[in-house]
Amino acid sequence: MAPLRIGVLGCADIARRRMLPAMAAAEGVEIAAIASRDTDRARRLAQRYGARAVHGYAALLERDDVDAVYVPLPAELHARWTEAALRAGKHVLAEKPLTTDPVTTAELLALARASGLVLMENVMFVHHPQHETVRGWIADGLIGEVRAFRAEFAIPRLPDRDIRHSAELGGGALLDTGVYPVRAALHFLGDELRVLNAALHSTPGRSVDIAGAALLTAAGGVGVQLTFGIDHAYGSRYEVWGSEGRLTVDRAFTPPADHRPVVRLERRSGTEQRELEPADQVLAAVRAFAAAVTSGVTSGARPDAHVLRQAELVADIQRLARNTLSAVS
Template identity: 50%
Template sequence: MRIGVLGAASIAWRRVLPAMAACPDIDVVAVAARDMGRARRFADRFGCAAVAGYQPLLERADIDAVYVPLPAALHHAWAARALRAGKHVLVEKPMAGSAEEARELVTLATRAGLVLRENFMFLHHPRHDAVESLLRSGRIGELRSLHAALCIPPLPAEDIRYVPELGGGALLDAGVYPLRTAMRFLGRGLRVAGATLRTRAADGLDLSGQVLLAADSGVQASLEFGFEHAYAARYALWGSRARLTTEHAFSPAADQRPALLLEEQGGTERIDLPAADQYLRCVADFASAVRTEGASDGPDEACRRADAVTTLELADRIRACAVRVEVAG
């Protein structure tokens, strides 16, 4: 699969392009940026062409797919242009800024018969399958609640995630990870029972928040996210017999062996799992879908697209109902 990159973003430099370079099924053909200096820096490292501007990259005939790591507010516009140009699309999370925009992208991809993926790399780590297996086996009993958190320390003042016009804010950056965790184990039938957002007084940008969800099954989920905390990336499933917890749940290094902690009344068991490269698995899975005839119309793609839309439907509801607490920021 020949891929072009729209934007010289940090996540592309640190995580995604190294994974693509390591994948034998992917050829990184070009990186586009508004700043040619940044484009050349990427091109020199990854052995590809540097392109000035995003539209010229979409017009290249030697590209089958594009990866879009632009700021969140630009995801919808450039993913849509890529789909209209006949390119398969891997777009950074969230797919768009709202559920309406995500539905528009899904419609475009469906009509064109193209693969449209949201780059949630953590979902490709096998640790979550191991958690699911323990849940189904009854080790924790009947599931009663889910807790998930992704919180990071304050960012540099110039970080784009502090710019409202670029789709900044904690909910669409960190908050979507706990949301997708809840969907992974509780399904799409989630209702927003309550939410709070700590917002910057100057412009209303959300810096952190908490959300309470209720699943159709009766299981409750409490989520926390933000740019104001000591680092934490964890989730826990609490059942009638035991509590299952995993740390560093969303962006482990490829050589890091994850662990599950199973706390029962009679003691605690640590379950060590093999290391896995979720970044390589994610991009390889995208390449496989692009190469597989008819994959864009299959049930797997339909499920992934529905998940992307549901994530943003939940985010839209959270923004609509949240109690806002203004802080200096």
């Protein structure tokens, strides 16, 4: 079977550090071309992978030796170049968030379906097997009936010139780190989530939110608390609290490939730590995308079933937080 030939739009940090090495390691995937507005930069990166360097994103989309496109551009540019790629007949793997509003997300999903193309948002953590293990334990009644869910993801302060500090480029904590706990809630509780209240916080002189929190409810009255930020000590965890116990996962969203996940199980009978096998979620995400293309799975079906509902919930958090946006020193 011919390999899936992927073209990369840009030389973003996440492409260089994580996605390109995973694509190079994935069976049945070929890095065909890398585009940049800086030809020399594209050439230096392309040489590492035996790929062709292309000047400009539009030129890459015109190539007939590219089957699919990876979009690691700033969030505000995702919609423009995802649409252009789909209209050029390319499957698309786009960094999260797919777009900055749910209407545009819905339009792109509809375009992909109508074109018979795969459109996948690159939320990598959902492809790590540790979360399926946790879901299986919940389904088996290990903690009884689910009563509450809590998730948090925050990272240390970014350099002042980082694009995630730019409102014009779709920056801010909610769109960068907030997507993770929102998707985690969807992953474990399903689409019937409703945002009850939310708050976003900024610092003087910044045009984007650097921290936020949201309170939601899920089917059956399950309470949901989400916290996120881009000016914090690192935190990456979720907790599922049941009628008979609770499960807690640390390093939940961005574990290294060699990390051995540990799930903490607390019940009346005592507390235990369950160690799981390590897994490379970046490589798993690339494989999921390639498998979707190979099997003809179009957007709206797995592996990206929650992308539109996620966009709607993020918009709801933004709307409810708008009147409470506060500045913190």
